[in-house]
Amino acid sequence: MSAAPVWSVDPRSGNPREQVAVEATAEEVDRAVRAAHSVRDALADRTARAAFLRTAAELLEESGAHIIEAADAETALGPARLTGELARTAAQLRAFAEVVEEGGYLDIRIDHEDGSRTPPWPDLRRWKIPLGVVAVYAASNFPLAFSVPGGDTASALAAGCPVVVKAHPGHPATSELCASVLRRAAARTGLPEDVVTLVHGFDAGLGASMTLGTGQFCTKPGFVLAPAGGAGDQLVKALTETVSSTGSGVMLDHRMRDAFLAGVRERAALPGVEAPVTPGAAGEHTVSAGFLTVPADRLTAEGPHDALLEECFGPVTVIARYATRDEVAAVLARLPGNLTATLRTATEGEDPGAAGLLAALTPLAGRILVNGWPTGVAVAPAQHHGGPYPATTSPTTSVGATAIERWLRPVTYQNTPDALLPPELREANPLGLPRRVDGRRA
Template sequence: MVDVVGIEPRTGEPIGVAAQETAPEEVARLAEAALAAAPHLDRMGRTGRAALLRALADGLEAERDDIVAVADRETALGTGRLDGELTRTCYQLRLFGDVLEEGSYLEAAVDHPGDSPMGPVPDLRRMFVPLGPVAVFGASNFPLAFSVPGGDTASALAAGCPVVVKAHGSHPATSRLCFEVLARAARGSGAPEGTLGIVHGQQAGAGLVAHPAIRAVGFTGSVTGGHALLRIIEQRPDPISFFGELSSLNPVVVTPSAARERAADIAAGLVGSFTLGAGQFCTKPGLVLIPAGADGDAVVDAMAESVAHAPAQILLNEGIATAYARVSAGLSGRPGVRTAARGGDPAGKGFEAVPLLLTTSVADLSPEITEEYFGPLAVVVRYAAESELFVALDRMPSSLTATVLRGTGETALPLAVSERMRCRAGRLLFDAYPTGVAVTWAQHHGGPWPSTNSQHTSVGTSAIRRFLRPFTWQNAPQEVLPEELTDDYRGIPRRIDGQLHLPG
């Protein structure tokens, strides 16, 4: 068996063996166990699964200190950041418990038999049911929020789908510890064996996606990785759903009025946002459109001063560090691109990255500049007029977010920008920075390809929709219906004969 070894990013040195790569026969066993668990997890009902999710949150909370310490050693993200990430994950698990109890996600509908302009209509009752076992791929940059625990796992379990996680190689010990905590809590809450599983290694992940028991895949990672998984799915005899979050530039527009009013504040906010977590956020603002002229100069100069005083930062792994060095050198050497500021020199150990601020013009805005760059780097594009700004926006790839920083009471230009960016982003921010993604009922964390490839994504309560499918019972006796569709049930919102009925 091949050892899976953790690496400490601060030093680049091995930590120790965290696990072994999962053999093909074990991958198959876990997938089949998940398939066997699926009907039992569904029969736990909304109340039982809500209790399960809250037990998982309690289990993580009880092991908080150990989880944060192990994750910090494997990721160098800092205990403060990781502590907050774990709090977010526990909150998210409990929120999906609330989603289950509230019940509107089922979209329960009852149409009683009767006559219609089409003729007689039978008794029809519809709601969403679980897809089946889900493969979840952990992300490198969020070991506690988009990995073994996180939005994909929480929403899939809430839907009634067992989960088999492919652990990320950047934090194998964290993945193993979190899985052990979750599996123990799941057993204690009465969940069936097979509700949760974990595999390690690239080949194990590929085998998991190919296994016929798996009915959907949740993935957060690169476009290259996403395409590789899609190729495996395409080779299956039966198609399954792939939910990927892949790439995002997240452009920011600074209007002339905003630059004139608060240059220093904008500069501080932008630099803080694109260097947060060493620039390893999917929502990092990678490209900033700033007006030409003295007001815009003030923003750029303040950004440059801040970047020049920023120390070298630690990246998650050697692959990310190597890619950052390559992309930084490539962008810096492109025609029309100028280096406005570089951060402090690296200490010469670990996976370090020097923060970098580049500038260019709309005329020199090439496709290479509008690709996602992972790490503490941002490109400022100067525009001389609104017409130039709109040309630049038309060259933007689709992203998770787009942002407008406005002047006081300004609406005309922000409205024009938002109209152009609505078809290119999943979330539009005004006078804020995109790196924070709250977990709420109204949140959305997606956008057109290549940012994501699905309508519903891994953040927010609608994440549960990815792992459900509609099912209709026709002329079914009351005894075989789910309780949510029986005549006398009043516990959730339902649409009965076209009219919305609230609980009670």
């Protein structure tokens, strides 16, 4: 039986563009992983890793016009959005090169032998080493920044882990282009190309914020608690005006479009749900943005309205109108883990309930915003893009410098002669790395 072809598809028309590859068999995936594993030692040199990451950024920028053209043809996200995403992708590659060179991510801790303690301490030296080959599953909604050359790949390579990327079927041609760039960057810096491998196949402001990218950002505000009158009415009015004037858009592919249409139909049919602006199909290949409203008391206990607490991927938001703060607390108690949570409040110090609401939101999300909107995730050292389950399955972040921690594990050497230690742990600190020695920064 021949392998299934992998086609690049135009989401604006639904028509195939070109056959890009064939779906990888289990044996081919196994060979890719083994090939990556065989070259893991080549990434041990931190200087070479940093050079590789910087070269990858340079080559991505050099190939930018070609990559953006392919990505737009496969995702309909538009050249402006994709140009910004390419810049972000190159920037985070360079940022991780700096992380590698600085070396603090190794978290080196040395406790010298101390016989005066009860019980006595031996000489202990701890640092973090790469986990090994990492599988990266490319995202549909970020064909660059969270796909083949994106933050997961960059942070894994920075940690010293070879990467096998499973291309997203929504943008296979873009994935092939980006993989070729990364492999060329590896070769140019003297590393084996198999430090990055690509496989294909399945078996392998509120109004602007919610509609940005046709509602396909992972931080789209999909659920809002608003008062039943006053400011809540103003929000509904403003949102109606903004969303009504928003043009239709093309989603990343037709499977996501079908799921969006089915999701909004199910939610809009629930008792008590109204649609001031009805989301749905705008044409054969496009969708229109909208939002739903529901009394918050419909969500305070388990029932069919639970669907409104689950994300519907695409340009739709649910506004739950509450009458009392008790309803707010009851709804928050039923929300699962999220990437972000936002508090809209009066000027600092003027809202006596703000501190309590902020405390109630903190267990629910990995990033808490005040008087902002969550779309837009700064690639900064203090950033956290993750959250309680089911938002993510671990307490780490996928954005920012500390994303590298996902691909490392600690190991300790006890009473090991200096000559046998890795240079990073030797007494003289020949590499000049930041360390904590006997409990103090050194």
